Amino acid sequence: MIEEPRRHRVEFASGTAASVAKRRSFRDLERNDIEPDLPDWPSRPAFRVRGFFGRLGQYALTVVIRLLLLPLYIIADALGSPVSPEKRGKLEERENEIDDFPVMWAGEGQTARTLPWQLDPSRRSWRTVTEFEVAEPDGLVRIWSFEDTVQGSRHLSWGGGGKVPGSEALLWTLPRSEIVGAEIKRFSLDESDFRVSFRDGSWVRLTSSPDGAQRMVALLGQGMPESDPAPALP
Template sequence: MDDRQQKEPERYKVEFASGTAASVQKRRSFRDRDRNDIEVDLPGWPAGKPFKVRGFLGKVGRHALNVVTALLMLPLHILADALGGYSAPDKRGPLDDRANEVDDFPVMWADKGEAARTLPWQLDPARRPLHVVTELEVDEADGLVRITTYKDTARGNRFIEWGGGEKVPGSEAVLWSMPLKEIAGAEIKRFSMAESDFTISFRDGSWVRLETSAHCAEEVVSLLTPGP
């Protein structure tokens, strides 16, 4: 039995990131280098709701909703703390790039023919079915990075993160793969909840912004960052 058979590559649940600033919260855009929208040009992608930055009233509404949500969740945090569970809310780091984190929120930045445009639409939580999970794996034995998918028996609504059930038999598939040598690097994005966002940059200059858990983001970035 070779090393690859002994240890399969770790898989990390990922999806396109979502904005956290009130102007773009829960939203994302897909841009070329001139900041034009490219969603309609992505082959095979289902139609999505057009991206729009919220105006003043929209931002006020998001702030109000966030405050109400925090107040409603407070008793649960207190209870979890009393039972010995971790109850501290996620914190967002400092703003690094206002143009791409407040005034807009691109999660794909690529001109025609560039690598970032090849990523699968299933990474978009606004497009894929609720029970579909997408994962990233870095296979150093094959020299490939892959996006895989499966159906989760327990992923029934948007309030269940990463499912929690079992894989539907026969639902696993590879959606995308690329040689590791085509990846220039990866970087944690501090302006995200618990620093769970990260970017993958390709050698042609295109990039994507993905989201996972904070711990997984650190591991993925480490795996995709070239050594000295």
């Protein structure tokens, strides 16, 4: 039993394979691009899977970053606070994790299309935070946003971390009964991605902290009717 609403920071997931790293797509049931059809969403360049040279560049970037961070790992270990690089689990769905990276899978009029664009980190201010809330008393799930006081830039931040007064806004609500399942996606950094499936067959792939993802899956998996399983996934 959930005694009070619980919130966790979430956003649309981003690819981790070189072909789709830091990218995401939005698809209908025939895998067509639906971004232009999502009402009031800020436009972005069309999704593309990286070719050979693009993937090669991603591999090179990963190697350089790990070499630069190696001294930090050594120092942290020497100080008694071991830090290990983020690890990615086993590939589960090549068609959705390497050949493409849909974070929204929905036919026309289906639930997943109603999620707010603010969940997309490439469309919002880097100071905007989105949180997913599961509330037991009224049987609703909600998505909130607020502006963070954090200082710095999208790539490097320091200080702050509070909530700008008056910036909180309710973006989305849905009856808890419309969610039929949630699962961790192993092919993500430290298993921080999770998929939420809706009763009409649509789904979204979100990401949080590893702990937040585990908690959200546990919360969204509570109270599901055994006689009403989640629809089969593509």
